[in-house]
Amino acid sequence: MNGLRLLSVDLNSPHLRNWKGCDHWIRSRIMDLRKRTKQKIQAEERCGGNKLMTTTRSYVLPKDKGKGDGGDDVSAFAESNACSCSGIRSWCPWRRCISMAAGLLLAGLLGLAQACCVNAIHENLLWFSQLMEVQREISFRTECGLYYSYYKQMLQAPSIQQGLSDLINDNLTESRRTINLLQRMNIYQEVFLSLFYRLLPIQTYLEPIYFYIYTVFSLQAVYVIALYLTAWLLSGSWLAGALAGVWYILNRIDTTRVEFTISLRENWSLPFLALQVAAITCYLRPQLSILQQKVMVWLMYVTTFCFSLTWQFNQFILLIQALIIYTLDCLDFITTTQVTTLYLIQVSSLLSVWLLQFCNSMILGSLVLSFIVAVLFIRHCQTGLKTGNLLTRLIKLLLHSIMVLLLTFTINYLTKKALRLQSDEHIFKFIWSKFGLGPTRDFDASLYLCEEAFGLLPLDTLERLAASFLLYPYILTLLLLCGTLAAGAVKNLSRRSSGSAEEKNEVVELGEHSVLTVVRPDVAYNMMHTLFFGLVAFSTMRMKYIWTGHMCAVAAYGLCGTEVWTLILTVLRCNSKTLIRLLRYSVPLVLMACLYYKFWPKLKEELSELREFYDPDTVELMTWISSKTPQHAVFAGSMQLLAGIKLCTGRVLTNHPHYEDKELRDRTKQVYQVYAHRSPQDIHEILLSLGADYLVLENSICYERRHRRGCRLRDLLDLDNGHIMDGPGDNDPDLVAASHPRFCEAIKMDLAEYISLFTRTFENKTFHVYRVKKKRRKSTKSWSESSGTQ
DSSP, X not given: OOOOOOBOOOTTOHHXXXXXXXXXXXXXXXXXXXXHHHHHHHHHHHTOTTOSSOOOOXXXXXXXXXXXXXXXXSOOOOOOOSOOOTTOTTHHHHHHHHHHXXXXXXXXXXXXXXXXXXXXXXXXXXXXGGSOHHXXXXXXXXXXXXXXXXXXXXXXXXXXXXXXXXXXXXXXXXXXXXXXXXXXXXOHHHHHHHHHHHHSTTTTTSOHHHHHHHHHHHHHHHHHHHHHHHHHHXXXXXXXXXXXXXXXXXXXXXXXXXXXXXTOHHHHHHHHHHHHHHHHHHHTSSSOOHHHHHHHHHHHHHHHHHHHHTOTTHHHHHHHHHHHHHHHHHTTSSOHHHHHHHHHHHHHHHXXXXXXXXXXXXXXXXXXXXXXXXXXXXXXXXXXXXXXXHHHHHHHHHHHHHHHHHHHHHHXXXXXHHHTOOTTHHHHHHHHHHTTSSOSOOHHHHHHHTSGXXXXXXXXXXXXXXXXXXXXXHHHXXXXXXHHHHHHHHHHHHOSBOOOGGGOOOEEEETTEEEEXXXXXXXXXXXXXXXXXXXXXXXXXXXXXXXXXXXXXXXXXXXXXXXXHHHHHHHTTOXXXXXXXXXXXXXXXXXXHHHHHHHHHHHHHHHHOOOOOOOHHHHHHHHHHHHHXXXXXXXXSOHHHHHHHHHHHOOEESOOSOOOXXXXXXXXXXXXXXXXXXXXXXXXXXXXXXXXXXXXEEHHHHTOOSSOTTTSHHHHHHHHHTBOOSSSSOOOTTOBXXXXXXXXXXXXXXXXXXXXXEEEEXXXXXXXXXXXXXXXXXXXXXXXXXXXXX
């Protein structure tokens, strides 16, 4: 399709303002020309082949125009050689419908391929279908087991009403405390899934655990489809969507970990985040009708709501997204209406989740709500922000940003003081400590800092992404388009009066050539999205799963869109629409052929590799607990192990891995004193205060060698208690030698002072279980002594 050269005139041009006699006529002439332009573009859209939606809309006023009598200067549009629909009007709609259907079908097939792939790998890793029920449940490691236990609890409840009541008034998850699990944790997905399993006629041929894992794997299909649609919307070609989906599947190690952390909250929420990004991309596209805009607004709300409902860290992701929106607003890439709409969608979604979570104070005290309130308030009070020359506007933006940040932190501080909120303070401690701004000995922050998942992104990640040919087109696209965005931002800020964002033109000067570059709002948003979340991923490895998926869509857009090829060919002085079309279709096809040749044998080998679940010590422990301990016995131990005990045996816990509660964090640190230098009397008092009946000690923690010195759990406890750490190495001068041996080691020696307080009831190569002896009541003791005297 040949390009259509369009001409526009800036309505705020000083030349037009000086033509007082012809001003009204010229403006009406321009509006008529724009109307004709829109009709021509719509005609091209009907013949656009596999275009999902037109992506060309730009108007350029040559610098030598605007002088003379005015009539000839506002020249008519150049004639286009693009295909006309006259004579083939019945063919063009059918051709577009067939292309659309083919693209959507391919999206579904790629999504299905991803779901089947992760399911096959999960089965092969564990031989899941042949495991006993207790082995299957043990495979839900750490907090995954805790979340799945509530799904199991809902299914075992005599009725739906009783199951919900038990979740709202739970006294099994934390001993001596009754908590509302629907308020504390993001487990609505387990509730809804259990309801579906009860109501649907599938119990006879599908086990509950398979219904659960198949649902999670199906969300992976949704994730791939969302990335596919994002790339399609950005580039206008579903070939970009296909390339994005293929990249996501082949880079599975770095794009998802769902096959071995099935019920992790991010596996539920990230597919909805990808859908939200696709909806935002569509919403920010030009030329949407009013009805289409309303549909997109509702889609954005629903996807943001689902994302927020399924992950407790939603506020931090939405905060980054709000910062992206704020940046685009300051640089005039999106309109005020779009900015306000996006902010209100975030606020309404979070408040909806707040209501469903029984007024969870952590949501009201989130930074993102404070930030949005501050931005909207200051923008309402501060007028004339987007006026003046470049230097003036930069100074205004700097002052504006400082005011927004100050008001944000003030609102957040006052809100947390009013609500007495401490649920998320450990996250901020981790952030401050990570960047050297906070205490380095804080126990909660150190637990995160010492985990590899919360460290910097390792370089081997980039090596794997480069091996799949993903990294290089991504970097090229990011550099070129971010340069274009920077040039567009400077041009926007250089305007003395800011017009509508839809009327702004971006021209990037490259040597003697002027390259027409459409800095569309949807492209600007996605570039900022990948840039911001890329920085977060480099700082914290666990967050890479948000970045790498979107990275596939951006790289595919760069290869299959027109913008990057236009810039490259213009620099090479061989720019032509025929060559651009040839490259944007041939290069992705050649690349996919190379990917097939390189990775298909490896993928087949991976899918055929068979392994087997093997953890006899944990199976033995769970079997013993289920058969030899009372149903309401209270167990103390590590967070990770107790989550499995809750799932496999249904016993009561002293602590668990869901760390977003101040009292729970204090409980956990108290229980972990069993791995510190403490006297048996101190440990006994701590366990009795928590109502513990049994203590489970793990050799893998007591004699840990996985982490370096200073990051072992026993080292963190020693530092928190002010004791010198074990082993060779330096110690801070304020640390002192402990006066008691390490409890987890000394109790195994069966010394009298330990035997009098604890009784060993179970042991194997990995675990040691001790019953906590209860203190006799004085009244009972006195009565028995008097009876003996008689």
